[in-house]
Amino acid sequence: MNLDEAVIIKKFSSRMEADIAAGLLGSEGIETMVLADDAGGTYPMLQFVRGVRLLVAPEDEDQARRILQDMETGEAAESEWNVRTAATIIPFQKKKTEQVKQTLEQAMDIPQVIKQMAQEAKVAARKLGALSRGVKDRVILRVAELLQEQQARIQAENRRDVDAAKDQGMPAAFIDRLTLSDKVMASMIKGLQEVAALPDPVGAVTGMWVRPNGLKVGRQRIPLGVIGFIYESRPNVTVDAAALCFKSGNAVILKGGKEALHSNLALARLMQEALAEAGVPAAAVQVIPSVAREATTELLKQDELVDLIIPRGGEGLIRFVAEHSRIPVLKHYKGVCHIFVDENADLDLAETVCFNAKVQRPGVCNAMETMLVHEAAARDFIPRMFKRFRAAGVELRGCPRTQELDPETVPAKDDDWGAEFLDLILAVKVVPDLDAALAHIAKYSSNHTEAIITRDYDRSQRFLKEVDSSVVLVNASTRFNDGGELGLGAEIGINTSKLHAFGPMGLEELTTTKFIVYGDGQIRT
Template identity: 50%
Template sequence: MSELGQRARAASRLMARADTGRKNAALDAMARVLDASRDALAEANRKDLDAGRANGLDAAMLDRLELTPARIDTMIEGLRQVAALPDPIGGITDMNYRPSGIQIGKMRVPLGVIGIIYESRPNVTVEAASLCLKSGNATILRGGSEAIHSNHAIAACIAQGLAEAGLPETAVQVVETTDREAVGALITMPEYVDVIVPRGGKGLIERISRDARVPVIKHLDGICHVYIDDQADKTKALNIAINAKTHRYGTCNTMETLLVHSAIAQEVLPELADHYGQLGVELRGCAATREVLPQALEASEEDWATEYLAPILAIKLVTDMAEAIEHINRWGSHHTDAIVTENYTRARAFLREVDSSSVMVNASTRFADGFEYGLGAEIGISTDKIHARGPVGLEGLTSQKYVVLGDGQVRQ
């Protein structure tokens, strides 16, 4: 692993000064090579699928593992989209003269070497590689053992694309071995790896965060809330509460707990419960909720702390916005939380006081996403406060350094 790290570090120096045209040429070449390698990709993917079936992977795992022609199309399209994004590297902001006569600004620079640790889905290999490449970084990719053949087939396409554009093939390296020790080594080499982005289940991310000696941009759980204020517009409240829960159940920006002001509970909850009932969503409520919705199951404290990722919704009545904010800051995961209200002062206070990576007024939590925010693409949604917070696009894979232009000035 340390040889791999050394090669990545060396490649990162070349990538940092690669110009935009060359990086885009590599992305375009990768797209072409992937398109021309559909047979090889299908063949490699078949090996993984066969092994997965033999090893008793469940249907959901096998589905994530599969590289259908449509998914290959999506990978190719993704590469072209990343090529079309503006290059963040080298941009200088806040360039100002100081009284000493020097000029100071901040130049955006790559982080260096980014380690990505992920599970099953082989298309992550292309997504992660393309974002790291465009942001001028070298990458070490460590996918799941169940996708090893697919990942190597994709890596071969990436390497060819890099070579065609005159960039070092070592700018994107896929770890050959799938033993667990490789992960342990990757996250404890600060001399070769600048940051780790884990993509996977909570267990994986917690383990990496615990053991890492390299900074981790992590995305833990998404326990998202919608708070329906007593001054909410009823139609907006119903639309948002339904969309935030039922648009997709398995995503991190899905609402898991609905908070409702007790003064509006009778007006909105029965109608909402009808909609949820038709969609098969199980409701679990606090005692006050169950007075309005007798059909709801009893919610415990554990429900406030659970990311269901399933058609289950916890509901709690609150007596004012302050109680809602306190509940969110205490039980939430600082991911995405929304208020529905027409009250200007409450909207303003909610935006300021809720301590989450995305805070929304009158919009569905489902909007918390790199594409919807205009970042172009995302490598994940960070619930950290340090460095990148919220959807992490190209900029989250960069840092800034100060640049100083003088004319011979010395310190007095």
């Protein structure tokens, strides 16, 4: 193609958007050229300022414009598909949406797309590490404002995901995790405001000491770098993860699930708007524009560019990521959470706590899945507790001792004891003593959250000491294993492995430390 004669048929806000469109035209036999004033990729931010141009030969201009126009025309402006990071939204007719998605997936060179996203994130991460707290807080608070201003539009997009999930017969707990209700939206806004109000951990010196030779040695908090975040179904996590990574100075690449596609794209578009207003590199927060599994596997190969992978979702997702990643993985594993009702528990308190832990939101990871009851309390506690559970629609699966006390109880299978039901289902076991409760928890727990209901101080302290989970509670609901409830602001996940953080991960857990040393000419002898 002769560059002097080439025709500009469209400008894009990033090189990758132009590359995707070029691939689409190329699949139709049209030669293209992409030009961007970004110094050959050295300064990718320039492409967002000056635009990226897509050129074709004069003889191909009409056909190329028709192809792009066919893809851009449509009756419903709200039917959107994002080809990059939600900075550019292209409307399509609803009846053509799936066809268009497949066309874009075919046109997209997924390995190249992911590689370039990771490269741009690496460049952005260097700038984020030096960004002032004031700039970071302004961006986060602007996202909160936009959530409020655009709530109706975001919820309209979310309803499309919810309706699709209902049509597929997904369970109520799944629908609950997927829904951006007014309450969830308010919680997202509050979470952003709380993150903005938190101290910026980046640059904080956590300790300083003087060596015998006069060297002053300290530790300073620094960002991890680039974080790949892979998650399912809960679209509110998109905003939580982006805000926490951004405030802690990390660039983030988000890979959401197909079930929350429209919700995630609407939220991503909003965040890109806030970043652009502040002049922050768009690559600070990126959403992978493909729902294909290949995009996930390619992200997991970027060990030279991505510093950490955080998966958040079902057991299958966590195992897939852990098995295929070349990058260190923090596992937000399943929540098989237990409550042990001790022999001298306050039964009124126990009933209130256990009901909240199971019924308030059964589809979340910190809901109680197994209730253990001391045999001395079982005869008084189980009948009253089961009556309340059944009134709320809870299916009860119990051991033989439980069935003796309540013949309507469904016999528990071996698999029930280690199950994360994420539904109104509860496994119940009567145990002879605290030792048996601790042994059961040690065998079946996922190291997420466990609680004891007791009035005995010594027994509560033993439970706290011996239970090896990320959060252990006394006389409180397991539902409190949550970054916001524990004062961390929004959380990016609950790590059930012990490296490098254990439990809810807030700002500080998304940083590490480096040594800083002050000297006055010391040399090694």
